[in-house]
Amino acid sequence: MLSIKSKLGCFIGVQYFRPPNPPTKFWEKDIKNIRNLGFKVIRTWLYWSKVNPRPRKWDFNIYDRFVEIAHRNGLKVLIQLVPESPPQYILSKYSYAYYMNENGQIVKPYALGMVSIGGYPGLNPDMPEVRKLIEKFFIKTVSHYSGIDVHLYDVWNELMPHYRIPALLYNPSTQDRFRKWLKKKYGNIDSLNDAWGGSTYTDWSQIEMPLKGNYANMLDLHLFHRHWIREELKWRVKLVKKIDDEAICLSHAAGGLATVTKTPYNIWDLAEIVDIWGTSDYEIDFYRAALLHNLIRSSCNGGEWWLSEQTGGRTWTLFGEKHRSKTFIVQKMVQAISYGAKGNIIWQYRPEIFGQESPNFGLVFEDGTYTERTKAVSSLAKKLEKYSYIFDNLRFDKPDVGIVFDWRIRSLEYTAFNDPGKFSERELLGWHSLLTDISIDVSILSVENIVEKGIDKNIRLLIIPLLIQDMENIMEKLIKFVENGGYLFIGPYFLVYNEKLYVNSSIPPYKVFGFKRREIYYPDKINISTIMNIDLKGWHLIETLELIDAEPIAYMGKHIVGVSKNIGNGKIYYIGTFLGHTYREENLQKFIEKILREASCRRFPKATNNIIVRKAYGGGGEILFLFNPTERSKNTEISIDKEAIEIVSDKKYKSKNGKLKIRLKQREAKILYIK
Known part of the structure; x- marks a missing residue:
């Protein structure tokens, strides 16, 4: 029997019912129109407080009506489960279970765009009595809808409220989990004291999540928050599938690149857990959206992903701030498809009518009549259906260029600057944008996956913009890659820290790379000359290098700042500055194109005029x-x-x-x- 995923193919869907929007009097006409427009999936937000408003009262009638109309019109229903919206009687009874921020302040439930009827962000599930209540909400809901042929569930919208560092995970029950996690990691208190630079704890009960700290204890904190989010998602998926063995479970990251590069969760962790992974995308810049889509695609490792949200009209609150044209919206959808997305879901069909996001986001006008955007998106939806023999089975060449992505750098940047991703996001974005401009397909490789599984055999050139902390076996994997004929391009600060976050005495491992890093300078302008007669510009810092047996390839004045070295059948390049920040420089394109040719990397057909x-x-x-x-x-x-x-x-x-x-x-x- 075909799964729901197989039946949907490549499609466009819409968000429709998020109480109180829209009024039920519009449903019949709207939902019929939605299917006639070529859309296949319709989404609703199922609030806990709407179906369980009082003790022992469960009422799904309004959602049942929605499902019945959708099914009658041939639409698949996607239910967004929202445990972040407990009813007031539960909030009042369990107020001691409110989330707590890093300053020890409780987060009293409130209304915001995601839950305009109030109750967000709900209660911390680390309280056993609260977890049982959330479990009951899931069981009641999924049991009810599995009986009427609803099997699509988004189990966690945008991982909210944990989409920023630090996460809202500081209350006493979660502090207890943190201590247990540390005990499992280190085994005894002396090992923890040593790992944290010489702390003097004598008992696990003395440890609390640090507000500020050194790189080591803050990394442990952020690794724990990452672990907590992963385990919470895993619990939700397991719960749904225990009730409905036909269920397809989804989740998706929040609305932009920063919610992948600066967040406490790791998308590779989460993509493994769900049947379909995805992201919201409210980026305006094409290149930021391209990197976001590629990160989601890469984290799925060949699995299915959706563009789970993108606006159907203007954004955000009250007077709004940006109109999205029909070409912009269609381009965003096509962009996702070009990175392998199967689903595109518009946020949303009608403009919001209540709350902070009103009166924005609609694909149609407030009275339900069609906009030019409606017609354009409908046209694309119908073409995807007409040419389903093409789009349902799109195949892509495996990229032969990879960029290494290290989740840990955000923790160090947060500790140093209170800004996770301050350098790393822009450097990653610059490299990805450069390769996008010159028609190179790229795979984003998690450094942890490289350690565990090695480097994909199809990769010919591996770019490491920022990898500043060592990891067990990472050097062995990289050297093996080069010896077997791969090309490695490395940026500054490579493996400055060892696994315990002490500075390495040898930076980088010069016996392998053939040079030592010496002084670091911070000039206002960084102008680099190369032996290829291509001048480059750097950013922020420049490392000077002392040769052992590498070949000099780049200079700044009298200083060597870049080298190359042949190892086995491959080659290593190293330049000691942030080049990704300068990706718009035409000479950087020429420089990288030379290395791409040397590594025999494929390119898409090239279009003129920067298309x-x-x-x-x-x-x-x-x-x-x-x-x-x-x-x-x-x-x-x-x-x-x-x-x-x-x-x-x-x-x-x-x-x-x-x-x-x-x-x-x-x-x-x-x-x-x-x-």
Whole structure:
């Protein structure tokens, strides 16, 4: 029997019912229109307080009505389970179980966009009596809806309220879990004291989560919060599947790149737990969205992912701050598909009518009539259905360029600057944007997965923008990769710290890399000359290097600042500055393109005039995704000697002199099918 996932294929859906929006009088007409527009999935937020308003009272009638209308119109229902919305009688009785922040302040439940009827962020499930109540909410809900053919559940919206460092996990019950976690990790108190730099604890009961600290104890705190979130998600999924063995469980990260690069959770941890992983995406910048989509794709390791939310109209609160055009919205969806997303869900069909997010976000007008955005998204939805033989089975070449992503750096940056991701996000974004611009597909590799599983065999060039703390066996994995013919490009501060977060006496391991790091300078301008006659610009710092047996390739004045070394069948490059921050520099593109050619890396077909290209296969042909990331129209040419059909518009493009000439409006995407 086909699963729900298989039946849906590549689709567009909409968020619809989040009490009190919209009024029931609109449901029949709206939901019929939603299916007629080509949408396949309709989402509702099932608030705990709505179905269990008083002790021993469970009432699903309003949601049942919604499900009945949706099913009658041929729509699959996605239920967003919201335990972060307890009823008032529970909040009042268990007020001692409120979440607590890092300053020891309790977080009294309140109303916000996610829960405009109040109760957010709910109660801490580390209290056994609270966990039983949350469990009852899940059991009652899933038991009820498994009986009427609802099997799609998003079990945790955006991992809220734990989408920032530090997480809201400081109350006494969670402090107890922290101490147990530490005891399991270290075994005895002396080992913990040693790991934390020489603390003098004599009993586990003396330990509390540090408010401020050194890199070691703060990393333990953040690792525990990461563990807590992973275990909570695992518990929710297990609970749903115990009740309904046909259930498909989803979850998704919050609304932008920072909620992946600066958060207490690790997306690779979470993607393993759910059937479908995903993200909200409210980024305006094309390149930030591209990195976000690629991070989610990469964390799934070939599994299914959805763009779980993107706005259907203006954002955010009250007077709003940004109008999203029809081309912008369609481009975002096509961008997700080009990274392998199966689902795209619009937030939302009608504008909010109550709460902080009103009167914004709607795909249609307040009276339910269609906008130009409605028509554009509907057109894409119908084309995905018409060409399902292409989109339901899209295939992608495995990337042969990888970028290493280290979750731990955010903890060190938080401890040092109170800003997780201060350097690392921008450096990662710069490298990814550079490679996107020059038509290179990239896989994001978690350093922990490299240690556990090694480097994917298809990777030819591995870029490490920032890896400053050692990890068991990481050097062995990297050297083996290079010896077997891989190319390694490394940025500054490489393995400055050992696994215990003490500074290494040898930076980097010079016996392998053939150089020692010496002085570090912080000039206002960093201008680097290379032996390739390509001048580069660095950012923030420049490391000077002392040669052992490496070859110098880059200089700043009289100082050597970059080297290369052949090891086995491969090669290592090292340049001691932040290059990702300068990715718009044309010379950096030339420099990296030389290394890409040397490593024999593939590229997508190149389009002129800075149009972004991505490629897939389906329906017996090639699919090219073209993106104009700018706010002005552009003409472009692509070297293709065959006719192409643009799927969204059904327009045919004929090749002239081996080239296709195409015009893209501002923030427009096109999908070319070449048979």
